[in-house]
Amino acid sequence: MTQRPAFVPWFVLPSVLTALGLMVAMLTVLQYSIRAHIPGSLDVGGYTLDNFQDLYKSIYINAFVTTAWLSIKTAFFGLLLSYPLAYALVRTRSGWMKSTILIIAITPLFLGEVVRTYSWIIVLGNSGFINSALLAIGLIDKPLQLMFTQTGVVLALVHVTMPIMVLMLATGLSHIDPAYRRAATSLGAGPVRAFLTITLPLSLPGIVASLTTAFAWTFSAFATPQLIGGGKVSTVATLVYQLGFSSLNFPFAAALSIVGLILTVLLLAAFKWMTHSLQRVGAH
Amino acid sequence: MTGSQYEKWLGISGRLLVVLILVFVLLPTVVVTLSSFSSTSVLFFPPKGWSLRWFERAVSYNDFKQGFYAGLIVTAWASTLAVVIGTTLAIAITRYEFRCKRMLEAVLLSPLFIPHFTIGLGLLMLVAQLDLGRGYPLVIFCHIVLVLPFVLRSLFVSLHNLELRLEHAAASLGASPLRVVWTVTIPLMIPGLFGGWLFAAILSFNEFTASMFVTTQATQTLPVAMYNYVREFADPTLAAISVIYIAVTATLLILANRFLGLGRVLNVEASR
Numbered sequence: 323m324t325q326r327p328a329f330v331p332w333f334v335l336p337s338v339l340t341a342l343g344l345m346v347a348m349l350t351v352l353q354y355s356i357r358a359h360i361p362g363s364l365d366v367g368g369y370t371l372d373n374f375q376d377l378y379k380s381i382y383i384n385a386f387v388t389t390a391w392l393s394i395k396t397a398f399f400g401l402l403l404s405y406p407l408a409y410a411l412v413r414t415r416s417g418w419m420k421s422t423i424l425i426i427a428i429t430p431l432f433l434g435e436v437v438r439t440y441s442w443i444i445v446l447g448n449s450g451f452i453n454s455a456l457l458a459i460g461l462i463d464k465p466l467q468l469m470f471t472q473t474g475v476v477l478a479l480v481h482v483t484m485p486i487m488v489l490m491l492a493t494g495l496s497h498i499d500p501a502y503r504r505a506a507t508s509l510g511a512g513p514v515r516a517f518l519t520i521t522l523p524l525s526l527p528g529i530v531a532s533l534t535t536a537f538a539w540t541f542s543a544f545a546t547p548q549l550i551g552g553g554k555v556s557t558v559a560t561l562v563y564q565l566g567f568s569s570l571n572f573p574f575a576a577a578l579s580i581v582g583l584i585l586t587v588l589l590l591a592a593f594k595w596m597t598h599s600l601q602r603v604g605a606h
Numbered sequence: 607m608t609g610s611q612y613e614k615w616l617g618i619s620g621r622l623l624v625v626l627i628l629v630f631v632l633l634p635t636v637v638v639t640l641s642s643f644s645s646t647s648v649l650f651f652p653p654k655g656w657s658l659r660w661f662e663r664a665v666s667y668n669d670f671k672q673g674f675y676a677g678l679i680v681t682a683w684a685s686t687l688a689v690v691i692g693t694t695l696a697i698a699i700t701r702y703e704f705r706c707k708r709m710l711e712a713v714l715l716s717p718l719f720i721p722h723f724t725i726g727l728g729l730l731m732l733v734a735q736l737d738l739g740r741g742y743p744l745v746i747f748c749h750i751v752l753v754l755p756f757v758l759r760s761l762f763v764s765l766h767n768l769e770l771r772l773e774h775a776a777a778s779l780g781a782s783p784l785r786v787v788w789t790v791t792i793p794l795m796i797p798g799l800f801g802g803w804l805f806a807a808i809l810s811f812n813e814f815t816a817s818m819f820v821t822t823q824a825t826q827t828l829p830v831a832m833y834n835y836v837r838e839f840a841d842p843t844l845a846a847i848s849v850i851y852i853a854v855t856a857t858l859l860i861l862a863n864r865f866l867g868l869g870r871v872l873n874v875e876a877s878r
Contacts, residue, residue, distance in 0.1 A: 329787075341714050350732040407624060436814055437832070443836075563819075
């Protein structure tokens with residue numbers, strides 16, 4: 323394998339071109355972020371650091387805090403709901419159950435953010451499903467305000483990220499050798515103990531992968547916070563869009579994106595470091 | 607409580623939990639389906655009367671028709687090119703050494719954590735600065751970049767599971783490396799290739815956030831057209847098109863499950 327056949331460069335070339343395109347696009351964001359905005363024009367002026375100074379305004383700081391919170395909450399609650407499904411999907415012996423769980427759990431993945439967000443508007447609205455049901459059985463006298471709140475946005479975002487989390491968790495769980503669990507059970511461990519000491523630690527890589535993906539997806543979610551938050555819940559994504567397409571201030575949108583990207587990378591690195599030390603503690 | 611009673615109780619509560627989560631997943635789908643047959647143009651739940659008028663409007667609305675065709679063009683090109691790019695790279699990465707291999711892999715996997723709006727914004731500003739138009743090539747390139755990580759992951763798995771001995775056998779019988787790839791490796795990868803392509807096609811057809819930045823009125827895909835509709839109108843037309851979406855997708859998935867074994871394609875089958 324040390325000798326490299328002549329076709330290898332041709333196999334690598336398309337990927338190199340794609341990677342170059344992506345890198346140049348990211349450099350363009352960086353470059354725009356240090357250019358001056360000319361009001362009313364799409365062209366940019368000279369080099370400046372003003373865009374980053376403007377980011378200190380509370381509206382932008384708040385957007386960062388909101389986005390990070392939404393992402394953390396979504397990843398956490400998504401994991402709580404996805405793990406049992408992934409576990410049941412991998413462990414069930416009935417083929418019919420397996421197909422049913424698989425179809426129900428992953429169909430939403432194929433529906434896209436817009437369809438799912440719209441469905442949640444009908445569920446959460448003042449004359450929507452939840453409020454009609456609660457009013458009908460007399461639990462509440464007036465509709466609960468769920469639309470335009472963080473709770474509503476998190477509910478919908480959890481639903482949006484669940485399918486990919488179930489898939490990633492199930493992939494991890496399906497590659498655990500059942501012999502380990504059988505060994506624990508035959509040595510006298512009950513089902514809960516076998517789960518906590520064998521299955522859960524061994525599925526940790528799947529958990530980390532799914533949390534990371536859920537976090538990144540939520541961070542970049544646009545339709546859900548925009549439509550369900552309705553301007554009351556500002557995230558980095560909704561602000562970037564507003565700045566770009568309503569104010570046509572692309573340099574500032576670029577600066578906001580860059581800081582958002584740095585924040586994502588930092589949070590993901592911190593998360594990776596945390597799980598890494600957790601795994602080492604677990605190994606002892 | 608005895609051990610067996612405890613286990614029985616545990617089993618029942620586990621099943622109940624799974625059923626409740628499935629209800630949560632299904633809830634919006636059921637609600638949107640009921641709303642789509644509503645006869646009133648204001649969304650009430652439960653609907654006050656029933657009609658099919660929103661379905662008629664959904665299939666005749668021009669932006670949706672155009673968005674559907676634009677989406678098909680983008681998806682067909684993007685998913686196919688992503689599979690070609692992904693396959694050649696996956697083979698080169700797993701079988702050969704070359705310079706900057708890790709870096710190339712890292713750059714191409716980075717869209718997994720770079721927010722989609724950043725990628726869309728970057729590509730939009732790039733074509734603006736180079737004075738290239740915002741046509742189909744821009745949208746297709748954007749989608750290739752976004753789906754490639756998923757394609758690569760699924761191809762790495764299928765290459766990892768291949769019997770290397772078959773390739774060695776072909777090589778020792780005198781086949782050139784290219785011939786080994788073409789007649790042994792790629793045919794053995796077909797299920798993985800199909801799985802990767804399907805995944806890429808679905809993600810691309812549904813991609814919204816980045817598409818919002820890189821599409822124009824002429825190239826807007828179906829999710830973008832749908833988003834613009836919700837912003838302008840509040841009637842249940844979108845519920846009707848959502849139901850069509852859900853019905854078609856569920857049917858495709860049930861067929862894929864029956865004939866391909868969805869668990870195998872998605873790599874969630876339990877190891878035996």
